[in-house]
Amino acid sequence: MIPEDLRYSEEHEWVRVEGDVATIGITDFAQDQLGDIVEVELPKPGSQVKATKECGVVESVKTASDIFSPVTGEVVAANTSLQRLVDGKKNPDFAPDRVNKDPYGQGWLFKVKLTDKVELDKLLPADKYASLVTA
Secondary structure, rough: OOOOOEEEEOEEOOOOOOEEEEEEEOHHHHHHHHOEEEEEEEEOOEEEEEEOEEEEEEEOOEEHHHHOHHHHEEEEEEEEHOEEEEEEEEEOOOOHHHHHHOOOOOOOOOOOOEEEEHHHHHOOHHHHHHHHHHH
C-alpha cells in the first residue's frame, strides 16, 4: 500500500503537501517492520525541523526507531493522539496504534510549514519508493 499522491524519504517517512504545509508520517512498510507501536515522541509545535535530521522517536514492542524530518520548516501541529503525555498530563485520547492501523490517515505524525519547497524534489515518488522497499 503505497499511495501515489505522496512523496517518500529513504528513511520511510511520507509527505503530503497542501499549500505550504507538509503532513508527515511513517509508511505502511515502516509500521509493519516496527510491529505494534506503543509510544511516539514528536516535535512540538513552534519548533524547527531540518530535512534529514532526527526529530522524534517511534517505539514499538520490538524496537525504537528515530523519525527523520523529510523537510525543513516550523512544526505547526503534532498528532497528540499518539502521545501518552500532552503538556505533562496523561492523554485520555492516547492511541499510538493509529500508526499501525491507518499510517496514511489518522496515524499522521506532525505538520510542517515548509521553508523550501525545492526539498520536495529530493523525495521519492511512489514508484521509486516501491522499488526501494521491494528490492
